[in-house]
Amino acid sequence: MSSIRESLSTLKNVFFSTWKMKIFSLWLIIAVFLEVLIIGASRNEIFIGFVNFNFVIKEIKNQTNQLVVFISVILCAISMLIFWLIREKLTKSIVKWEKKPSTKFILFGSLGALWVEFIFWLVEKLFGTEGVAASPNLIVDWLATMPWYIMMIALIWKINTRYTYSLVELALFGGIYELCADGVLGLVFKGQAAQIILLPLIFPIFVIVYSYMILPPTILTRNEIEMANSVHLDREDSKKFKYGLLPLIGLIPYIFLFILMI
Structure with missing residues (x-):
């Protein structure tokens, strides 16, 4: 129990340690509140039961996808919290695993990406809707999204071993990556480019989703990252961001694909 309290205390310090993080935390609360308002305004009543081992969903009217996204983000946050609580045990368990650090980093990050995509796909299926996950078929979804995730994670390893980034900085970068990928590019693909202007309002939600792909591999390979990072003594910190x-x-590649589809 003491280790859990320490982990939660550390997490609390991360979110409220500086005025910048306090602003971000407030931003996150506002983003979640807006999501709740949108969901609440679009339906009269939502009842989720558990009957015969199946979810029963009644009286869901419009904008079901908003609810799917909201629940999926909550599950991503819970997944990140669980990892945070057991991070030390996991780190110790993989120390003896003799693989290249970059391989471990990409593998752990890719597993996180697979899990995040699975969450969105599963919640979408439970609500009987479409349009949130990349495809109603999970395999097709992974085939469509994993190339981007793997390239992103491989390049995150590169930036991680070139400059020193805090976990908060990496999480914020993750939000930028999703803002550009699932946000801007995703809306353009769906023909909803006009909604791009609203994306900054929900930026903290993007941070939560991509955190599970970026932070676990960084934490699990922290020692290797620091060793690789120490080699680059000629770096210019002004170029870090x-x-x-x-x-x-x-x-x-996705931008080229979109151009070819026009």
Whole structure:
């Protein structure tokens, strides 16, 4: 119990340690509140029961996808919290695993991406809707999204071993990556480009979703990252945040695909 309290205390310090993080936390609360308002305004009553081992969903009217996204984000946050609570045990358990650090990083990040996509797909299925996950078919969903995730994670390893980034900075970069990928590019693909203007309002939600792909591999390979990072003594710290945008290169194939589809 003491270790759990310490982990939760550390998490609390992360979110409220500085005025910048306090602003971000407030931003997150506002984003969640807006999501709840949108969901609440679009339906009269939602009843989720458990009958014969199946979810029964009644009286769901419009904008079901909003609810799917909201629940999926909550599950991503819970997944990240669970990882945070057991991070030390996991780190110790993989120390003896003799694989290249970059391989471990990409593998752990990819597993996180698979899990996040599975969450969105599963919740979408439970609500009997479409349009949130990349495809109603989970395998097709993974085939469509994993190339981007793997490229992104591989490039995050590169930036991680070039410059020193805090977990908060990496989480915020994750939000930027999703803002550009699932946000801007996703809306353009769906023909909903006009909604791009609303994306900054829900930026903290993007941070939560991609955190599970970025933070666990960083935490689990922290020692290897620090060793690789120490080699680059000639780096210019002024370029640190520009370099952090490098993973967006992974979106280029999708942009070309969109152009070909026009």
